[in-house]
Amino acid sequence: MIAAAVFALLGALIAFLSSLAGGSLRRLSIAAALSGLLAVLALPLTPGVGLRSSEAVSATLLGLLPSAPLLALVPIGLGLSLLLSRRGGRVGAIVSGLAGAAALLSLGVWLSRPAQLAELVPVPGIMEGVTGLALFALIQVFTWSAKRTRLAGLIAGVVVGALAVTYLLSPDGQTKFPNAGGYYQLMRPVTPARTSELIGSYNAGLADLNTIRQSIDLPPLKPLKSVTDLAGAGLPQAISDQGYRLLRPQTWDYGGPVLFLMAGLLLASGLLHSRRPDRQERGDWLAGLIIAAGVTLLVPSFSATNFNLSELVKGGPFLRDFLDRSWPPNLAQVNAQNPSANIYPLQEVMSQMALTIEIALVGTFVATLFAVPLSFLAARNLTARSVLMRVSYFVTRAFFNVDRGVDTLILALVFVAAVGLGPFAGVLAMAIHSVADLGKLYSEAIENVDKGPIEALESVGASGTNVLRWAILPQVLPLFTSYTLYRFEINFRVSIVLGFVGAGGIGFFIQGAMAAGNYNQMVIGVIAIVVIVNLIDFLSSDVRRRLV
Template sequence: MTWVFPALGVLVAVLTSISRGSARRYLYASGLGLLVLFFAFPFSSALGYLSREAVHPTPAGLLPSYPWLGLIALAGLAALAPWPRRLHGWVGALAGLVVLVLIYGWLARPVFLARVVPLPGVMEGAIALGLAGLAALAARGRGRVVSLLIALLVGGGSYALLAGPAGHTYFPRLEGYYKLLTPVPETETRALIERYNAGLEKANALRAEIGLKKLEPVGSLADLQGGLPKDLAREGVRLVRPASLRYGTLAALFLAGLMLASGFFLARKPELAEEGDLTGGLVAAGVFAVLVPSFYATEFSLTRLVKGWPFFVNFLDRAWPPRLADPAHNVFPLQEVASQMALTVEIALVGTFLAMLFAVPTSFLAARNLTRGSGLTRAVFTLMRAFYNVDRGVDTLILALVFVAAVGLGPFAGVLAMAIHSIADLGKLYSEAIENVEKGPIEALEAVGASGTGVVRWAILPQVLPLFVAYTLYRFEINFRVSIVLGFVGAGGIGFFIQNAMASGMYDQMIIGIIAIVLVVNLIDFGSSWLRSKLV
């Protein structure tokens, strides 16, 4: 099924051509994507004795074992070169075809032994370069020399920390993280196979004692089942299986198909190009380079979803029809849902109200246009904005866990967590509303000698009060949804009811809570939207 991925790349190029989009942009994107993939994406698996000893090298890491993989990087560079449009298209199409042939040639290779050679400092340097780039972007506008100095300081300091003893203490996996795989000579491979066969008698005796299946002698590496023997793995030897697909292999197939088709359409229709294609290609490649590892890290799998479908069917069978009441067993789920739903709304109301009480006064201290007068007010502004940023960085769920441990299970912990987190969100919105008020009324009052409180009362509050109310209503909507989740960690409300019902297997009671949530969420959304439309 590997053909699906280049086919998807071709499909993207075809749809772009039909819509008269820029084929050159995707040619640039595929070239940049292949360069990132060459150095950063795992391409195959190399097994050790234990599963945690497996290595997943990049194409660059496999160069000593299969130098032809270097053509992936060359193809990416060729797609980025400033060729004339028609020639650019043919070069891109040829480069995409070469990458496809190269990948399928790699996948067809037999298994082989390779020795792991760690490259110290490579990963540390890559992280330092990334941080230096971010620092340079953040320092833009301060002058080229200042931006460069900041980037050098951040990059150099990061590398010194990460590559030093402290960095290897706190981040031990960084040391030698990037690895090359050098091939083991054929004579050594044969010697390793003979040594493996010679030790089978002892290994099988141990396996027989614990009831494991007897191992048979092997004639080649392909006969090895699972990983390598322990002694070989400890020597840094790994069994490379080129046919073992990693997400880097699949991404390379997609990009090769995209490059081939985009190049073909650009060669046939040179007008399929626009200004800013290189920038657009850079953005597309960046998004691709972030999304692909993210899908892998989250274990996204449609196959697992299909396999889990019987559970959904079983859940619906057990959940429907809902059991609204069972007087014979003194069970009244509908009444419990109504009570817990009311408690959930009350948690959101109290949490939002408390947050508003603290956010309104602090928002004036966090408004830039009101704190320019002196060094003290500027310091207060900086402290308030720092407090908002720190508070917003700590999720409500984490705060709820802390408060559940401090004050015990129940809605009080949820109210405290919600109020503290919402102060920062509301305060930031309020302060931005204050910063965007019209200056005319303020200047008029200041001209007649009005005090600071008078300016706030008569010039600022009338402008921002409708926005304050609208933002508070919007925050209440969010807090209601959050309060449902807080119930799962013991903060009370409908979430707590659903968790208990699910843990007890009472799906016909749990479904009542789910239906109630859907109804109340829609009612709150519609009501809040209507009120906001009247205020703003």
Template sequence: MSLVLFLLGAFLAGLLGLGRGSVRRYLVAGALGVLVVTPAFPLVGAVGYLSRETLGPTLLALLPFAPQLALVPLGGLLALALAHFGGRPAGLGGLLGGGLGFLALLTFLQGPAHLVRLKPVPGLMEGAVGLLALLPFLVLAFSQRKRTWLWLPLGLALALGSFLWLNSPQGHTYFPRMEGYYQLVLPAEPGAEEVLVAAYNQGLEDLNRVRQEIGLPPLKPIQDLSGLGEGRLPQEVAQAGYRLLQPQALGYGAVALLLFLGVMAGAGLWLLRNPGLLEAGDLRSGLVLAGVALSVFPAFDATEFDLGKLVKGWPFLVNFLDRAWPPNLAQPASGIYPLQSVASEMLLTVEIALVGTLLAALFALPTSFLAARNLTSKNPVLRLLFYLMRGFYNVDRGVDTLILALILVAAVGLGPFAGVLAMAIHSIADLGKLYSEAIENVDKGPIEALESVGASGSNVLRWAILPQVLPLFVSYTLYRFEINFRVSIVLGLVGAGGIGFFIKGAMDAGHYDQMVIGIIAIVLVVNLIDFASSWLRSRLV
């Protein structure tokens, strides 16, 4: 698996090199990725007694236990340093850095399980948060050199204050997991493995009795750590600060490192073969590429992305489709008419979206003029209203329609009224922002011409601004109606009425052959609204 990931990274770099563009940027991205993954991403798994005691130590945390892993970040530094010279020196740095780092990592990942002990590093995570708070102020200080005297002290004060508060008992009350979160992995004391094996075998009889009661097969005594098939330590050993380090249990940090090292080696080979594949802005481009890639790996892990689960669940999906087809359009003998219900609820869904969009447009139209920067810059009172309206838009857009619907359902009860209110409240901010940006981008020529002849503000608005923005207002409103129709389907799932409410009721009752009628109706109406609004926009805009 490790070799496959490394070769995949090298193949990716080779594939990108076929475009004959700069390859050095990918080498830089790989090296920067290695340097960030080393202290930040979990490399392998380390388990305790309970599943919540499972840890994912980073490569930096594993250095006291496996010093040879230092070759991985050193390889990244070597590649990054030689990348500055370009050409074959950069290629050699990428090949050597990627190859040596891969060999060191592969040696560790293929090793056996080890008993290790943990040593928390107090204040490390609190300091990291403080540095993150300082970063924006450093950017401001370097970009606005005349105000460095202002931004730098403010940033240092905020960083120090954040660190002191987070590292205090009050900070640990609000963020308890931050205290001692980063833990170094140290070798266990001599003889600790024998103590672990003895403690495990001693409690095996009681453990097997419990397993027998819940229908699980009994476990056998072990001679060494390799016998821990389920990979769990005895409770006493785990509570003493020990963990079972499992190099074969790859974390997403190991996957990222193997890919980055492969990209470094592949890009290095390309530069050795063709030293001219570089550009002046490779450092900046590599930094951007590394940032994008580094954000992807933890996102996939956090969302538990696993195509294997879909493969395992495929029979259940097939069974669901079998029960949903053919659609049950009517049951006259039982007095059940699903098709008629779908038609009624679909009409209600369209009406919810229509009323919600109309109310939002009515409120967004006048307020958008107060949120336009070019119309409020000359008057202090209007300038204050501008900030208030922009603040309201930002707060309103930050609260999702579904959350508003849940609150309003509790306030006014189940039904379409809650959905209409939620949709209107949220859409005011979306439409208002679009309307105000359209106003800010109007042509200033007609405005200045009317102002030069002494026209009043209302006449300027009527004859210079509205003719330019009304077509855009219509387009934005129609587009918002399309979005609100889709949103109203989801609102029905929380009791706001419409076709979503019908689908949820059919699913809860197990009537999948009725639910599929609603899904088909949604697809048809969505396409109908899309074509109708596109035709209408082409006529009006």
């Protein structure tokens, strides 16, 4: 409950600071209500546990409604808040504040409840329907802006979405995507009589179970008196196998902090807005929708990546040991009695750094040779006069998109397997990936050239070669140079990482030093990277400033 209060107060603090800054308070109410509704539908609030961790089910607030009807106050209040926020004014603000208070109250009551049994009730078709709607929306993004493609986009979206839903519901789809079926599950409460029956059945078989446990030197289990006896342990397998899960309201998932944060934000922003009804703007709904979408995307991402700063604090001793072993740098290790055992890390770093720069230079140069001609085929304004040129435009653009989708590191792994360890694999990977990036930038520069010189030369009968030479190249060459230099900066950084997969250069040296535990040698490479990166950045920035 303390953590819940902290998140609610944090939401209130955000509203208070926004009020001091003169921001729109209705925008905060809309953002909080939308984020809360999305959390109700999609973010897990309370885990339902079985015996094993693989049996755990993350239940959303909507899925918990059969077991906790009072939680219905949350979506009802959020919906009313959104409905009245369209008009704005004091009445809508008061309703938003009341909705936030109701959400805090119902969530607090839920968190204070003891552990209870619930039965899993899968709801078929939810994930399949969401997938179909997502594909439909994706097609509309690309077709809705132009009126001539709007109808075709609607038809294509409906057809593709329906086909996706049909496939996912088919036996073949269920085989390839087994988690899609019944992905969304409700938590239906178990009656006291059924709970007593399950506990009695478990206790009846406990003697045989304890006999087995004693034979493998495990301590015997005690009989269960109530569900609260399971609060600190998992659910017995005999009960879990029947589709039951143990709900622990005091243990929340990442949807809990979001709901308390948004409830506190809604309560405070509503109260503050009721005092200042004029604190609203025309774009509040769009801004609120963007904030809600960001919250809904970021929060699961933080959870999936196990983002936890406390783990960094726990790793503090390791970091201190790492720094102690890295400093001072070991620039040279001379053995007067055995000169053959001398080690010169600084010399090796300089040699490998030179190789890294050379890999970036060659890779960028080769990519430029191919990107320049391909960029003219990928420029829309130069390929609109014939069917053949339009086909070349789409083919080249498709190649750029596919090539950009394959990371340089993946290409390096492929080429290391093909041509062996060394810088050649890194050059090939870098050049192939850079062709797409440079080609896209070059083609966009060509598409944005001034049409005046082109039309002037064409009006006097100049050939296409002369138009290219005298009208297009003078405009795009400075941009080409700037983009190439910028790509070289990126490729230098990429070449460092490629060394870790055997493509040579300073990355290969750092990997070897770390693997051997020679951190005081590795740090020389890190310092050299920092110095060279800054030098390249300052030099290329100065050149780009003079050219563009």
